Amino acid sequence: MATPIELLQGTLDVLVMKALSWGPQHGHAVSRLIRATTKGTFDVRDGSLYTSLHRLEERGWVDSEWGHSDKGKRAKFYVPTARGRQQLRNESASWRRYADAVSLMLSATEAPA
Amino acid sequence: MTPRHEPTWRRYLRVWRGNPREDVAEEVQFHLETEIEELAASGLSPAEARARALAQFGDVGQAITECIASDHRRLRRYRWTQFQDTIRHEVKYILRGFTRRPSFTATVIATLALGVGANAAVFSIVDRVFLRPPAEVQEPSQLRRLYLLRGSPPNTRSRFGLPQAHAIAAQLGARFPTTIYDGGDRTRIELAGNTPRIVNADWVTPNFFNVLGVRVVAGRDFEDADLRFGEASTSLIISWDFWQREFAGDRSVIGKSVRVRGQPMTIVGVAPRGFRGIDVDAADIWVPLAGSRRVTPGARAPSYEDRGTSAWQLVPRR
Numbered sequence: 001m002a003t004p005i006e007l008l009q010g011t012l013d014v015l016v017m018k019a020l021s022w023g024p025q026h027g028h029a030v031s032r033l034i035r036a037t038t039k040g041t042f043d044v045r046d047g048s049l050y051t052s053l054h055r056l057e058e059r060g061w062v063d064s065e066w067g068h069s070d071k072g073k074r075a076k077f078y079v080p081t082a083r084g085r086q087q088l089r090n091e092s093a094s095w096r097r098y099a100d101a102v103s104l105m106l107s108a109t110e111a112p113a
Numbered sequence: 114m115t116p117r118h119e120p121t122w123r124r125y126l127r128v129w130r131g132n133p134r135e136d137v138a139e140e141v142q143f144h145l146e147t148e149i150e151e152l153a154a155s156g157l158s159p160a161e162a163r164a165r166a167l168a169q170f171g172d173v174g175q176a177i178t179e180c181i182a183s184d185h186r187r188l189r190r191y192r193w194t195q196f197q198d199t200i201r202h203e204v205k206y207i208l209r210g211f212t213r214r215p216s217f218t219a220t221v222i223a224t225l226a227l228g229v230g231a232n233a234a235v236f237s238i239v240d241r242v243f244l245r246p247p248a249e250v251q252e253p254s255q256l257r258r259l260y261l262l263r264g265s266p267p268n269t270r271s272r273f274g275l276p277q278a279h280a281i282a283a284q285l286g287a288r289f290p291t292t293i294y295d296g297g298d299r300t301r302i303e304l305a306g307n308t309p310r311i312v313n314a315d316w317v318t319p320n321f322f323n324v325l326g327v328r329v330v331a332g333r334d335f336e337d338a339d340l341r342f343g344e345a346s347t348s349l350i351i352s353w354d355f356w357q358r359e360f361a362g363d364r365s366v367i368g369k370s371v372r373v374r375g376q377p378m379t380i381v382g383v384a385p386r387g388f389r390g391i392d393v394d395a396a397d398i399w400v401p402l403a404g405s406r407r408v409t410p411g412a413r414a415p416s417y418e419d420r421g422t423s424a425w426q427l428v429p430r431r
Contacts, residue, residue: 026143031144046171051179051180053180054137054179055183
């Protein structure tokens with residue numbers, strides 16, 4: 001496996017929102033989901049993940065409430081708000097354009113005429 | 114992995130008593146314990162599992178601090194919004210009640226308005242009498258008012274007859290310079306070519322401005338020669354406001370002739386801006402008292418001889 005890539009500022013928020021779009025999750029589950037889905041590409045410290053979750057809640061993109069995990073422990077669950085869902089759609093779109101543009105440039109074989 | 118819902122009332126309790134410090138600590142603890150358990154289940158020794166989980170988490174202290182700070186900001190804003198909502202709701206409710214009972218509303222508003230008005234009126238007097246020394250007066254704390262105590266036990270304060278006042282002022286002598294005055298007389302004054310005005314006049318001894326430490330800003334102060342017993346006064350000093358109002362601040366007003374209660378008089382000076390005497394009623398003009406209240410055309414007897422009038426105030430400077 002290649003060395004994990006450090007995440008760009010702000011990217012983590014989008015990944016977290018995406019993970020939450022599948023349903024209410026606690027922080028540990030979000031961490032596991034991101035790592036599994038991106039095949040460990042990113043070097044995400046769990047500390048920054050929690051900072052991101054609280055930042056998103058402050059911004060009003062997610063809501064939180066206390067519930068119980070699979071094993072019956074008390075855990076804090078996060079769920080995206082309507083505004084958060086809208087934000088995720090916007091950010092996904094611009095991320096895709098960004099990624100496409102970068103990959104277009106990098107995969108070009110010769111300078112355009 | 115759906116959260117089991119807690120009862121609604123608990124949510125409110127949490128929002129209002131929300132304790133970010135405890136919440137964040139519990140959240141992070143849950144994360145680390147879960148991670149360690151999973152790593153241990155995959156075959157790591159407890160010590161290795163713990164070390165891996167902590168390394169994977171990064172700086173625990175910093176993360177906790179940032180999360181708590183974020184939660185505090187969010188709660189503060191939330192409570193403020195709630196507070197505003199409550200106020201808005203209450204106001205709406207009250208206003209709706211008002212429109213439903215207009216006569217009750219009118220009574221309440223009238224009562225409040227009268228109350229506020231009365232308070233303002235009383236306060237403006239208290240302010241002038243007790244709280245704020247008269248403008249332009251020098252060292253007001255050195256000034257006193259003398260009263261005559263009457264009755265037994267002596268419980269009635271009264272003013273002085275003019276001869277009595279003069280006798281007391283003479284006894285106080287130069288050690289306690291004393292002015293005698295009677296303020297706030299509604300007085301008719303005729304300016305050349307103008308309709309007569311009714312103004313507030315103070316009748317004063319010539320040392321009035323001197324004792325109070327008030328300096329005229331135009332013309333001159335009264336002199337002893339302005340006090341002529343048995344004759345009508347011929348000089349007067351006008352207030353700054355009166356000067357501006359009636360003469361537009363024209364300096365040539367000094368020496369102008371006016372008629373006060375029909376008696377010809379000359380304006381000799383203008384009092385400084387803001388000085389309106391030392392009573393609640395603001396004075397417009399000052400006239401030496403020799404030709405006081407009895408000055409009417411043809412009436413030669415000044416109130417100096419009028420022993421019956423106990424209207425005079427004595428103000429010595431300590």
